[in-house]
Structure formats: C-alpha cells, structure tokens
Amino acid sequence: MTAKNVPPGWDYNPAAWSQRLPIIILAILGFGIATYLALYQLEIFPTVWEPFFGDGSVTILNSPISHLLPIPDAALGAFGYLLDAVTGAVGGTRRWRSMPWIVIVFGLAVGPLGFVSVLLVVFQPVLFDSWCTLCLASAVISVVMIGPAMDEMLASLQYMKRVKDSDVSTWKAFWGLKSVNEKVK
Amino acid sequence: MWAQVINAILGIWLMAAPGVFGFDKPIDDNDHIIGPLIATFAVVAFWECTRVVRTYNIPLGAWLLLAPWVLGYENTLATVNDMGVGLLVIAFSLVKGKIENRYGGGWSAAWRDNTLHQREAQKQ
Numbered sequence: 001m002t003a004k005n006v007p008p009g010w011d012y013n014p015a016a017w018s019q020r021l022p023i024i025i026l027a028i029l030g031f032g033i034a035t036y037l038a039l040y041q042l043e044i045f046p047t048v049w050e051p052f053f054g055d056g057s058v059t060i061l062n063s064p065i066s067h068l069l070p071i072p073d074a075a076l077g078a079f080g081y082l083l084d085a086v087t088g089a090v091g092g093t094r095r096w097r098s099m100p101w102i103v104i105v106f107g108l109a110v111g112p113l114g115f116v117s118v119l120l121v122v123f124q125p126v127l128f129d130s131w132c133t134l135c136l137a138s139a140v141i142s143v144v145m146i147g148p149a150m151d152e153m154l155a156s157l158q159y160m161k162r163v164k165d166s167d168v169s170t171w172k173a174f175w176g177l178k179s180v181n182e183k184v185k
Numbered sequence: 186m187w188a189q190v191i192n193a194i195l196g197i198w199l200m201a202a203p204g205v206f207g208f209d210k211p212i213d214d215n216d217h218i219i220g221p222l223i224a225t226f227a228v229v230a231f232w233e234c235t236r237v238v239r240t241y242n243i244p245l246g247a248w249l250l251l252a253p254w255v256l257g258y259e260n261t262l263a264t265v266n267d268m269g270v271g272l273l274v275i276a277f278s279l280v281k282g283k284i285e286n287r288y289g290g291g292w293s294a295a296w297r298d299n300t301l302h303q304r305e306a307q308k309q
Contacts, residue, residue, distance in 0.1 A: 008301075010289050
C-alpha cells in the first residue's frame with residue numbers, strides 16, 4: 001500500500017488488495033454454493049446436500065418463489081456473486097479515483113445482492129415453514145460482504161463530490177478518462 | 186464492535202426461538218422476519234465505515250417491545266423473549282464502539298461542503 005493512493009482524509013487505502021481480496025474470495029465461495037444449488041434446481045444434480053433440516057432444502061429449492069423467474073433463483077444468485085467477484089477484482093489500487101464507475105457498480109452489486117438473500121431467508125420459514133442450509137450459508141456470505149465493500153464506495157463518492165466542486169467534467173471523471181486523471185486529488 | 190456481535194447473536198437467536206420453544210403464528214412469523222433483519226444490520230455494522238447501520242436496529246428493537254401487544258401474543262414466554270431481546274438490541278445499538286480510522290468525513294461528506302476529505306485534498 002503506497003501512501004499516495006490513500007484518499008484525502010483517510011488512514012488507509014480502501015482499494016488496496018488486502019482490503020479487496022477477502023471480499024473477492026467470499027464472492028467466489030458464494031458463486032460456488034449458488035452454482036451448486038442452481039445445478040440442482042436445473043435437475044442436473046438429482047439430490048441436494050442438507051445436513052440439518054430434513055426435506056428443508058428440497059422444499060425451498062422447489063418452491064414457487066424460487067421459480068418465479070425464467071431462470072432459477074440460485075442461478076441469479078450465482079450471477080450476482082460473479083458480478084461481485086469481477087467488479088471487486090477489476091482495476092488497480094487507485095481505482096477509487098481512476099475508475100469510480102467500477103467501484104460504484106461493485107458497491108451496488110454487493111448491497112442489493114445481500115438484501116435479496118436476506119429477503120429469501122425471511123421467506124424460507126414464513127412462507128414454506130422450512131430452512132435450507134446452503135441457502136442460509138449463501139446469505140451469510142452475501143451479508144458479510146456488504147460492510148467491507150462499502151468503504152471503497154465511500155471513497156469514490158467523496159472523490160466524485162470533489163470533482164463536482166472543481167471545473168473538471170463529472171462525466172469524464174466518473175468513467176476515469178485519462179484526460180482528467182490526477183486533476184482532482 | 187462487540188456490541189454489534191451480541192446483536193447479531195440476538196438476531197440469530199430470534200430466528201431459532203420459534204423452533205426451540207414451538208411458538209405458533211403470528212409469533213413465529215414475527216420472529217422469523219425481525220431476526221434476520223437485526224442480524225443483518227448488526228453484521229454490516231461490524232465495520233467502522235458502516236458502523237452507523239447499528240442505529241437501524243433501534244426501530245426493530247422498539248417494534249419487539251410493542252409486537253406482543255400489537256399482535257396479541259397469548260404466550261408469556263414469547264412475550265418475555267421478544268421484549269427482552271428488543272430491550273437488549275436497543276441497548277447494544279446505542280453502543281458506538283471504537284472508531285480507529287478516519288473516513289474522509291463519513292457518508293454525509295459525499296454531499297456536504299467543507300468536510301474532512303475536501304480540506305485534506307486542498308492541502309495536498
């Protein structure tokens with residue numbers, strides 16, 4: 001971590017790899033679980049692992065809610081985790097100002113994905129009177145990712161505020177065009 | 186952070202309580218909805234940058250104090266459990282804990298003027 005990449009008024013760089021790598025690893029883990037559940041929902045795997053709640057996973061993964069959309073909900077979750085991992089990995093350690101758009105897409109991907117998993121956790125017992133172990137594990141992962149992802153988004157939002165107050169184009173700064181790079185601290 | 190860890194455990198306990206004690210509707214639904222929300226807000230508040238999210242649990246704790254009366258619980262254990270958890274959640278939500286790092290002035294600094302990150306940027 002080089003000092004020059006620390007945002008003004010901060011004590012560390014939220015875009016440092018030590019900050020981002022744990023989130024990327026969690027996203028890959030979540031992607032693995034969601035993919036496994038999706039393959040069961042697509043009937044490629046005949047059974048699903050459920051150590052604690054008997055028929056719970058079978059009930060939840062075949063529920064009307066899980067098949068509300070054209071693709072099963074776990075497949076959508078897998079896509080969400082993949083988006084988290086990719087947008088978490090793209091860009092160097094000064095990306096909070098060199099490419100704010102990716103940091104903001106990252107924050108927007110992590111936040112709602114976590115929120116949707118919590119919603120699904122509420123649906124399990126309330127609508128179907130069952131629990132699904134791997135669905136809960138996936139929800140825990142997506143909730144744990146929210147907090148550590150938000151600091152980078154905050155650094156980018158503060159940077160965009162400084163851009164707005166300068167005479168540099170907000171549009172160009174948001175997309176991190178080379179012509180505006182380093183013009184705003 | 187320890188206070189938010191306790192609130193996360195209280196939220197998970199609320200998710201499990203209807204199964205442990207065999208609560209019926211509407212008690213189990215209430216606990217199954219409020220429990221995950223409390224646990225989620227508490228976990229997000231583990232990190233300094235999002236510690237403010239701890240305050241989202243104050244209205245949820247307040248609801249747990251009211252729920253037995255609003256929803257008409259006919260179960261003393263459930264009433265005591267919800268109100269006890271509600272009171273503890275409110276108390277621990279009020280604990281800010283240590284904030285060791287600076288965050289450029291925090292979330293409001295993304296739209297307010299004359300905040301820490303702006304002043305520091307001008308010095309550079």
